[in-house]
Amino acid sequence: MKRRRLHRWVFAAAGVYNIAWGLWAAVDPQWLFRVAEMPPAVHPQIFTAMGMVIGLYGVLYLEVARRPEQGWLIAAVGLAGKVLGPIGLAGLIATGKWPLATVVMCATNDFVWWVPFGLYLLDAWPYYRATWGEQQE
Template sequence: MKRRALHRAVFTLAAVYNVLWGLYAAVDPQWLFRFAGMPPMNQPALFSCLGMVIGVYGLLYAEVARRPEHGFALAAVGLLGKVLGPVGLALLILRGEWPVATLVLCLTNDFVWWVPFGLYLWDAWPHYRRTFSPA
């Protein structure tokens, strides 16, 4: 696979980042609201749950790092989440429900991963296609 070592490093980093972010969100679910100057959430367990989901994605990224030739579908789902998350946040911001400061969520959780995940999907596509081509 082209750029295999790079892809392994990126997905290892993504795995560690997601697990750590998920743990932090579970331990301190009000951090974003303090950061953005918003009133505290009345249901902080929702943000803790978001942290759990993001942390679990870390396990999937670890699997992509372990076997990059077989991680296309996992990485595609990851990138889709990294695109749809900012779309949802943009809608909240445009409707005036959340302040622009909440974009901090997308800076490290989403935007920084678009290019490396996209590059990986580009490089992994031939391996994925071969796996599902007729014999």
């Protein structure tokens, strides 16, 4: 696979980052609200649950790092979340429900991963396509 070493490093880093972020959200579900100078969340359990999901994505990213030739679908779903999350946040900001300062969450969780995940998807596509084609026969 083209740039295999780079992709393994990126997904290992993404895995560790997501697991750490998920744990932090469980330990301190009010951090974003403090950073963005918002009132505390009434139901911080929702942020904790989001952290759990993000942490579980981290486990999946570690699997992509372990076997990059077989991680295309996981990475595609991950990148979709990293695009859809900021779109949802943009809606909250546009309607005035959340302040612009909350973009800090997307800066580290989403934007920094767009290029490396996209590059991986391009490089891994032939492997996914070959495997998917074999299963269709």
